[in-house]
Amino acid sequence: MALRVAIIGCGDIAHAYVTLSRHFPSFEIVGCASRTPERAEHFAAQHKLLTLNVDDALAGKHGIEAILNLTPPNSHYAISRAALENGLHVYTEKPLATSLDEGRKLLTCSQEKGLRLGGAPDTFLGAALQCARDVIDNKTIGDVVFGQANFISGGMEHRHPNPEFFFKTGGGPVFDIGPYYVTALVSLLGPVASVSAIGTIGRPIRSVSTSGSPQRGSAIHVEVPTTVQALLRFRAGAQISMSLSWDSQPTALPHIDLHGTLGRAVLPDPDFFGGSLKIIREDSTTPVATEALPWGRINWPEQQPSLANYRGLGLADFAQAIADDRPHRASGEMAFHVLEVLTAISTSTRSYEMCRIGSTCERPLPISNGASHKVSFSGPASFEL
Structure with a gap:
């Protein structure tokens, strides 16, 4: 079953995420919220989504399981932390936070609660x-x-x-x-x-x-x-x-x-x-x-395509990894x-x-590693995840 996702933040990048989500059956964007309610209403009507207020989205109402945090960078920590505290998985636009202390707290919170934390870029x-x-x-x-x-x-x-x-x-x-x-x-x-x-x-x-x-x-x-x-x-x-x-x-x-x-x-x-x-x-x-x-x-772009854009590919792997109980690639x-x-x-x-850099991380597994997991591609091929 597809991971039920709500967007918080209805700015420029949100349109690409929703439009391109048709390529990714592992998640479904069901609603959107914004600190400016009129913006959320307009965006929801444009994309046939539920209009949510931020508190309801963060509370996981309407069966929401994960938050896609598309707010400006200085709001990333507060939104992501609130979602994690309420038991929701979080995938955020870059950067993870605007300070190391905030980023470390998000990692700790997700680990303590057994929730997934992931983040763009996924290019x-x-x-x-x-x-x-x-x-x-x-x-x-x-x-x-x-x-x-x-x-x-x-x-x-x-x-x-x-x-x-x-x-x-x-x-x-x-x-x-x-x-x-x-x-x-x-x-x-x-x-x-x-x-x-x-x-x-x-x-x-x-x-x-x-x-x-x-x-x-x-x-x-x-x-x-x-x-x-x-x-x-x-x-x-x-x-x-x-x-x-x-x-x-x-x-x-x-x-x-x-x-x-x-x-x-x-x-x-x-x-x-x-x-x-x-x-x-x-x-x-x-x-x-x-x-x-x-x-x-x-x-x-949709009308006159000139480049390859698949925003949401990392979220698709994130959602499929939750279903398969394996690590996701665009990791916290x-x-x-x-x-x-x-x-x-x-x-x-x-x-x-x-x-000197104190942290480290594993290189994410390449897509072409022969694993059995797949994210469907709405075209002539699928790509191994």
Whole structure:
């Protein structure tokens, strides 16, 4: 039977979760709630869901078994903690929380109550990063020695309808974009041992220019670094330099470029599930397309698809893992480890010192491990989970 899920937080990303949930029979989104009741009512009508108030959702009414926490980052802890205290499983958008103390409390609470805690991003389960995982595990490029990770853009004030929170505590490119890159790298290379970083605020005041935004023309006073360069040392030995910036224009630099003892792997944007890889060895360059693979097929946006987007794949594995009594891949432990890495990067930008990472986590099992568990794909194939 499908896990009955209620959404709390009816913002931009909620539409993708609900729309794409048709691919995932292991869970059913039955209702939605918001601190702004009118928003919940509109969203529920749009998607044919139950309109809930937040307290009823957190109380597990209407047979709700799990909360999908899509609130802004500074609300993640309070909502997730309340759900766990009331006996509900929790899957949250990134980051897990905005402080290590909050993240640790969520992990402890879920463990004490025997409940599942999971968290985005789940793009590491997509076709592109699963192909990359095969490359790493099969030593196609040998042992990874070093690499680069890059995300460079002009910022969120040009594209998000309510961008102010991106520039406040718990935001910035480190906590907004960083989870995709760090989670991808941890899934490929294992846990991080230490980080050091420098950062700066490129423009202390920004103006909202998103078309149709109710905040259009208003000023945002920036509180967090908008350009950060970090060096991550992994326990397995690899060194990865990472640049995250909202202060420039998009660049031709590869999103992730891993250099091994036998070659290189150039990977696509870890914010999405598909895209092409490039494997470079001394005698060959091999492009690897993923559009024909499950969780790599182009499907988004709905009207004019141009990329692969399967938000909810991690929640599908989470729900199926509950039914099968096995570990889920987008685990609370990995989300906490990523949170510690991001927090350490932020700390290092202020202290100019290296920060050691105290937590660890297991690399999630690859999807193509031959397990008997499957999540159905509404297409010509299914993908082993």
